[in-house]
Amino acid sequence: MFRRERSIPLRGSAAALCNNLSVLQLPARNLTHFGVVHGPSAQLLSAAPEGVPLAQRQLHAKEGAGVSPPLITQMYESDGSVMVYWHALDAGDGSLVQAVFARGIAASGHYVCVGAWSGRVLVFDIPTKGPNIVLSEELARHQTPISDIATEPAQGQDCVADTVTADDSGLLCVWRSGPKFKLLTQIPGFGVPCSSVQLWQGTIAAGYGNGQVRLYEASTGTIHVQIDAHARAICALDLAPEVGKLLSAAEDTFVHIWKLSRSPEGGYIEVEHCHGECVPDTQLCGARFCDPSGSSFAVTGYDVAEILRFSSI
Template sequence: MRTCVVSMVAADSEGPNDPGVRMFRRERSIPLRGSAAALCNNLSVLQLPLRNLTHFGVVHGPSAHLLSAAPEGVPLAQRQLHAKEGAGVSPPLITQMYESDGSVMVYWHALDAGDASPVQAVFARGIASSGHFICVGTWSGRVLVFDIPAKGPNIVLSEELAAHPTSVTDIASEPAQGQDCVADMVTADDSGLLCIWQSGPEFKLSTQIPGFGVPCTSVQLWQGTIAAGYGNGQVRLYEASTGNLHIQINAHARAICALDLAPEVGKLLTAAEDTFVHIWKLSRSPESGYIEVEHCHGECVPDTQVCGARFCDPSGNSFAVTGYDLAEILRFSSM
């Protein structure tokens, strides 16, 4: 096993930790009717190239803002999705699924509070698709696996994965790389524990990576490599098949709130409460097979607690950022 530690904690833009060469410029922002809540990973992006549209999703209080925009950032439509009322279930205990434009709710599921005490929060957190399954993390540490049919609204809860002792924080997946794929989904929790799964008719737990007393707030998968962001500002890269640590990056001065990966080129996007967004280039050495990391770009969003960041295309040529109490989505594109 080879472990490498890389320090890159951003401070003042004119100091010795200057983010470096600028590769992206700020574009026209997209206005929101509300603002972004202070939640990790509080931005979703869905690109629809055939329609020349990009959908953005942001959570604000008990509702979600879903909007579509043209490539130049002009907002075309915006919806506010509220938690379903009725059926004797309170809104915080609901998981809902919509069509991509938010026009139709196709399914809702009541969360089981179980033995939760009256003062214990009950919530769903972390979501990812794996094949024809959608996996949703919960406050109890369970992961709900929904089977999504190719056509029609006949969605069913197929199983519940119980491997986390604390609340799930994030879930990531990537398409299986053939029959011998060791892992195609990873789940993280508040203790920092990572669980690696093989999906199929039944999900199988293949590896666990112990935590070290710091929450893992965001995870991503890329070519069998796990990128994990933590509450102490570190990014760690693990081999999914073995759980071995490859590289530790001291990337931020405060807690990381979002990670994203551009799968076509291996760019890693990290964002944190220190107001900085960084972009890193991941590559695998052809000689040794080890993962190598290069810092490509740093962006400061002044006086803003960043809470979400996502690439807007699979090549990593543009990205978007949200911030707490910020009534706009900031956009950046390559120069």
């Protein structure tokens, strides 16, 4: 069971975007960073464990070299204090009425993957020290805009799927990261967008626009489980890696927590529903666990100027 904790106020409400909440826990400093997109800017907050906001920044797209803000991907230090790199996105030959955006971002080792409206995934190589960030390669397997990207540490194993990219057609591409990313398998869509993906112990959790959550074997694309989890489109998924808890949130105002586990034989995934929480009159747009054990989580809602927090009883 979970109970509502003290909310964290925002200077502006969360935009109606899927996966519109990021959480970075810094145990050594006893702090948690929260990131929320609002219009053309990102709000970055630092909060103490009890939810007391300690600092808040707004990161605005900055123009450079004649490039307009919507065509820029920017990278900052974790506290938002310093912009360390920016990259101009190429609008190409797209229509003048076509939306141009970056969507979906995840880190795999020292690589950062960023999805784009064109269906391409930009892979940036981040050095251990210094700001010499370079665009390593572009992955071009998707034909529709990228919707989300998820990664999982490969722990030095060969032939391990550690990156998955999703798009608005529902297609999933599974990759092994490295100096050259290798495509391992593709999982076809079925007519609805895949809005959010996660990876856990070689299992892909994918949330779709019809409210379904599907679990696939990452290496083969075989489906393990299909869950009719929500009545409306899923807006966010998250995983607590230490315990295998899956968090799902949707436009139906509900947040659900599921326990994933492998069968003793290791052949299939078992799913148990652990908790359901309704956030009345709120179109949810972001949800994340606040710790790797899944003992607390936070959600954002469209036109709601606060981050709602919940912790286990």
